[in-house]
Amino acid sequence: xxxxxxxxxxxxxxxxxxxxxxxxxxxxxxxxxxxxxxxxxxxxxxxxxxxxxxxxxxxxxxxxxxxxx
Numbered sequence: 693x694x695x696x697x698x699x700x701x702x703x704x705x706x707x708x709x710x711x712x713x714x715x716x717x718x719x720x721x722x723x724x725x726x727x728x729x730x731x732x733x734x735x736x737x738x739x740x741x742x743x744x745x746x747x748x749x750x751x752x753x754x755x756x757x758x759x760x761x
Contacts (some may be wrong), residue, residue, distance in 0.1 A: 710731035729735045746758035 699719040701717060702721070703718055704716050704721055704723065706714045706716060706718075706723045706725065708725050708728040708731065710728065712728050712730045
């Protein structure tokens with residue numbers, strides 16, 4: 693292998709906006725993420741399905757028109 697062409701691989705700290713911190717290995721010494729599995733709504737069970745502006749109902753109406761034709 694050629695010398696001095698590979699990035700340095702060492703300890704790294706990854707931190708989330710919610711305060712969660714992980715220690716791992718990486719070529720970057722520090723990384724920040726906006727959302728993690730601890731605070732993501734899908735994993736925490738706080739996800740809400742909101743039908744904004746009746747999108748689901750409009751889709752059903754269009755589909756019903758095509759099925760009846």
